[in-house]
Amino acid sequence: MEIRQIRTIAAKEFQDRIRNRWVVAVALIFTVFALVIAYLGGAQQGSVGFRSIEFTIASLVSLVIYLVPLIALILGFDAIVGERERGSLDLLLSLPITRFELLLGKYLGLSGALAASMLAGFGIVAVVLTIQLDTGILLHFSGFVGTSVLLGMAFLSLAVTLSVFAADRTRASGLAIALWFFFVLIFDLLVLGALVVTGGQYGGELFPYLLLLNPADVFRILNIYSLEEVRSLYGLATVFPAALASPWLLGGVMFAWITIPLSIAAWRFRR
Amino acid sequence: MESISPAVAEAAAKPVTDVVVTVRDVHRHYGAVHAVNGVDLEIGRGELFGLIGHNGAGKSTLFKMMLGLIPMTRGEIRIDGQSVSGGAFRSVRRAVGYLPENVVLYDNLTGLETLRFFSRLKAAPLSDCMAALERVGLADAARRRVREYSKGMRQRLGFAQALLGTPRILFLDEPTTGLDPEAIRDFYAILRSLKADGVTMILTSHILAEIQERVDRLAIMAAGRIQALGTVQALREQMDLPLWFDIRIATEHFETVRNVLGHLPISAIEAQDGLISVQCQRDSKMAVIQALAALNGTMRDLHVREPSLEDVFFGFSD
Numbered sequence: 001m002e003i004r005q006i007r008t009i010a011a012k013e014f015q016d017r018i019r020n021r022w023v024v025a026v027a028l029i030f031t032v033f034a035l036v037i038a039y040l041g042g043a044q045q046g047s048v049g050f051r052s053i054e055f056t057i058a059s060l061v062s063l064v065i066y067l068v069p070l071i072a073l074i075l076g077f078d079a080i081v082g083e084r085e086r087g088s089l090d091l092l093l094s095l096p097i098t099r100f101e102l103l104l105g106k107y108l109g110l111s112g113a114l115a116a117s118m119l120a121g122f123g124i125v126a127v128v129l130t131i132q133l134d135t136g137i138l139l140h141f142s143g144f145v146g147t148s149v150l151l152g153m154a155f156l157s158l159a160v161t162l163s164v165f166a167a168d169r170t171r172a173s174g175l176a177i178a179l180w181f182f183f184v185l186i187f188d189l190l191v192l193g194a195l196v197v198t199g200g201q202y203g204g205e206l207f208p209y210l211l212l213l214n215p216a217d218v219f220r221i222l223n224i225y226s227l228e229e230v231r232s233l234y235g236l237a238t239v240f241p242a243a244l245a246s247p248w249l250l251g252g253v254m255f256a257w258i259t260i261p262l263s264i265a266a267w268r269f270r271r
Numbered sequence: 272m273e274s275i276s277p278a279v280a281e282a283a284a285k286p287v288t289d290v291v292v293t294v295r296d297v298h299r300h301y302g303a304v305h306a307v308n309g310v311d312l313e314i315g316r317g318e319l320f321g322l323i324g325h326n327g328a329g330k331s332t333l334f335k336m337m338l339g340l341i342p343m344t345r346g347e348i349r350i351d352g353q354s355v356s357g358g359a360f361r362s363v364r365r366a367v368g369y370l371p372e373n374v375v376l377y378d379n380l381t382g383l384e385t386l387r388f389f390s391r392l393k394a395a396p397l398s399d400c401m402a403a404l405e406r407v408g409l410a411d412a413a414r415r416r417v418r419e420y421s422k423g424m425r426q427r428l429g430f431a432q433a434l435l436g437t438p439r440i441l442f443l444d445e446p447t448t449g450l451d452p453e454a455i456r457d458f459y460a461i462l463r464s465l466k467a468d469g470v471t472m473i474l475t476s477h478i479l480a481e482i483q484e485r486v487d488r489l490a491i492m493a494a495g496r497i498q499a500l501g502t503v504q505a506l507r508e509q510m511d512l513p514l515w516f517d518i519r520i521a522t523e524h525f526e527t528v529r530n531v532l533g534h535l536p537i538s539a540i541e542a543q544d545g546l547i548s549v550q551c552q553r554d555s556k557m558a559v560i561q562a563l564a565a566l567n568g569t570m571r572d573l574h575v576r577e578p579s580l581e582d583v584f585f586g587f588s589d
Binding site for chain 1: 335338339340360361362364365367369371372373374375376377379380384388389391392393394432442
């Protein structure tokens with residue numbers, strides 16, 4: 001494996017997303033949505049304004065779960081199939097580069113673009129929150145941003161994988177939307193539904209482990225469980241066994257969500 | 272083929288000296304479809320080699336196997352003595368330049384940035400980039416985004432990309448698509464200078480008239496096999512296609528000449544507006560020429576039409 005080749009591909013992908021203003025546009029989306037939600041997040045409780053960092057993060061978690069997987073899937077769905085369709089994949093593969101180096105370079109470059117837009121977008125939010133609240137929030141908030149980036153990388157890994165499997169861009173985009181629906185909207189319903197149908201008698205102890213099968217849920221648990229004040233707000237978190245709530249373990253699961261799809265993509269792409 | 276002329280036999284038997292590309296018994300099967308079905312081929316250093324065939328004849332598949340892009344079902348391909356997909360693939364590929372058909376490069380990069388990207392991947396010196404742009408006539412557009420390039424400029428950029436790292440072998444798939452006649456002429460001028468430097472070039476084209484005067488040898492593919500291989504002239508002779516004489520005659524001699532020609536070993540005759548066209552087999556060519564020489568003074572003009580590569584192509588591929 002030649003790091004040089006991976007770096008060249010990654011740098012080009014990153015430069016491409018800077019050049020077409022993708023990074024700036026997504027950073028703006030994060031900033032605007034995050035500030036609006038942080039400010040208006042308490043409206044249901046009858047008040048507006050910036051409140052404690054715990055409540056702010058709890059509100060932003062929902063935003064991230066909707067937005068980040070969608071953005072990551074849109075960013076990565078045509079990584080390989082797009083090159084194939086435009087005829088440049090053959091050209092790239094005729095160069096002194098392995099398929100794995102190309103795939104990894106693409107993934108890292110796109111991850112860099114996604115991470116840069118999130119860091120920039122949430123960075124502005126952090127500045128506003130520090131002024132409105134206090135500097136003590138930074139540790140909490142950087143944990144939230146870090147796990148958001150990991151969530152983005154997990155969905156980007158899924159996106160790149162489907163871009164290897166899909167026959168054309170149209171199908172890849174359809175699959176990307178389907179994945180988003182499944183993980184963000186349907187998965188929790190299915191798990192809850194199964195729990196209710198079985199009356200909680202079967203698989204009750206299995207239930208928390210099922211949540212690990214969805215990176216969005218892993219992200220939610222990572223951020224909610226650490227917040228004493230809001231844990232009670234979320235029914236799901238209360239049934240989560242403490243043994244599974246270790247940030248290291250959950251971080252490891254997230255890491256698996258990044259590496260396993262990518263490995264499957266690499267395996268498939270090699271043939 | 273009942274009779275093969277000495278020239279053809281000689282061309283076929285003559286071994287390629289200083290072989291750069293070796294294709295040996297190569298097959299590629301997709302299930303029951305045999306896209307490439309037993310191809311043997313040797314291409315020598317500095318040779319300009321044309322590969323032609325209908326869509327689906329197997330030439331793209333063969334091309335991609337030569338580049339190591341798709342695996343072979345069976346057989347062996349060597350470039351400069353090394354396997355294209357083996358452990359030495361990086362050094363093999365550094366020696367190769369490739370221009371795919373209808374490639375779409377990156378809109379957001381400038382021409383120069385595009386070449387820098389590819390030269391990094393090829394480990395070629397970055398100073399090659401500007402030189403390559405100059406060579407294809409894009410130096411003035413180096414800092415413009417590819418988005419603003421015309422179709423011909425994009426094609427030239429793709430060609431410049433293939434030239435990075437001074438490759439010893441160039442694979443050019445339909446390289447003149449989108450080029451205007453002047454650019455096509457410039458393109459072949461570059462190929463000639465590369466040839467003088469000993470660069471081996473393998474190109475495919477649909478425009479047979481364009482390559483027939485320019486390639487050293489060509490292979491006609493059909494149904495996954497090479498149906499004919501040799502110089503254009505040798506293939507013409509091998510095909511034994513008839514040729515045409517167009518004879519322009521002064522009106523007062525028209526009937527006389529027509530009568531003379533009627534007694535020659537010809538296969539067809541057409542006459543109109545002072546022009547007589549005579550078709551004859553290759554082995555009657557000299558007899559016709561001698562008869563025409565005897566018509567001294569009555570002819571105003573004479574034009575010999577050899578069968579075109581197109582005629583040869585259809586003869587072999589149908």
